[in-house]
Amino acid sequence: MKKKFYSVFAFLLTAVVILAGCGDGDGNAEVNIGNLQLGTGSVGGTYYPLGTEMATVIKNNIEGYDGFDLSAVASDASVENLLEIGDGNFDLGMTVHLPALDALNGEGEFSDAIDNFGFMGHIYPEVMQIVTQENSDIQSIEDLAGKNVNIGPPGSGTQAAAKLILAAYGLEDGDYTPFEEGFGDAAGRIQDGNLDASFGLLGLPASGIEELAVQRELRLLPITSEALSYIEENSGYAAITIPSDTYDFLEEDIQAITAYAVLVASTDKIDEDLGYAMTKALFENSSQITHSQGAHLTKENALLGSDNIPLHPGAEKYFKEEGLLE
Structure with a gap:
């Protein structure tokens, strides 16, 4: 009996050691640093491949955490990532900064406020790109x-931005047949002729669009100035020009809208020390990222999109150390 007691005690002690290290001592949940998850987006979009590289860079360069492991997880992107962090299922997530603000305030797609996450850094500017085949009869968003x-x-x-844009043109639910897919799946349907157009909040240029352009002649639909005014009045999106040299098939500049892709982390599961180590590992070694959007992941850009989003304590410590914050 005594031998059995000590065996059980040893097992429980080992489990505690494995799970320890990420609680902040104030009641935050403990976390297994050998099984951290980063919510990204659909496999065919920008978030998943970029997030996979970000996770690898953090894992390969973090200091002081033996057994650390971070995996990128495919998801439905921004809102799902924030909800999963809120529910304690994801440890980090990629999101457009505007849904993050909605989550904090319990607005938009969020029926309840989510406040257990903090800003870990800017990733890249996201640009809404609306794609159709060049030989279609679709010349405008109308x-x-x-x-x-x-x-x-x-x-x-x-989806949130697409509905906003469509509303700017008077198009509501029922005025079109909606598909709710990641851009990778949608590109396949456009190529097969089963889909007329697809919205994609993507990096610039977007590899998915470049790959589709090899198979089909494409057109990007511009946003008119009148529609842009409606969008700016009803959201935090800003105007951006897609230069004509962005894609080979473009013949002129295209007016679009943009927001920031940012990284956030759970403040319940990632304490200050771990958050600091992860932020440092990412921004000190971002040059190891080969994805084209990785070029935006710099210290100089690190705080873009952070307005009104609380900083994660670990990221705040790193940014102050680098002189990015007072």
Whole structure:
């Protein structure tokens, strides 16, 4: 009996040691640093491949945490990532900064406020790109009425922005047939002729669009100045020009809207010390990222999109150390 007692005690002690290290001593949940998860987006979009590289860079360069492991997880992007952090299922997440603000305030897609996350850094500017085949009869966003249109996965930043843009043109639910997919799946449907157009909140240039352009001649739909005014009055999106040299098929500059992709982390599961080590590992070694959008992951850009989003204590410590904050 005594031998059995000590065996059970040893097992429990080992489990505690494995799980320890990330609680802040104030009641925060403990976390297994050997099984951390970063919520990204759909496999065919920008978040997943970029997030996979970000996770690898952090894992390969973090200091002081033996057994540390961080995996990128495919998801429906912004809203789902924030909800999963709120529920304690994801440790970090990629999101457009606007849904993050909605989450804090319990607005938009969020029926209840989520406040257990903190800003870990800017990733890259996201640009809404609306793609159709060049030989289609769709010349403008108004022409999407009655068409098969991919508006992005439920709860994604893409879908929220797509509905806002469509509303700016007087198009509501029922005026078009919606598909709710990641851009990778939508690109396949456009190529096969089963989808008329797709919205994608993506990096610039977007590899998915470049790959599709090899198979089909494409057109990007611009946002008019009148619609842009409506969008700016009803959201935090800003105007951006997509230069004509962004893609080979563009013949002129295209007016679009943009927001920031940012990284956030759970303040319940990632304490200050671990958050500091992760932020430092990412920003000190971002040059190891080969994805084109990794070029935006710099110390100089680190605080873009952080307005009104609380900083994670660990990230705040690092940014102050680097002279980015007073």
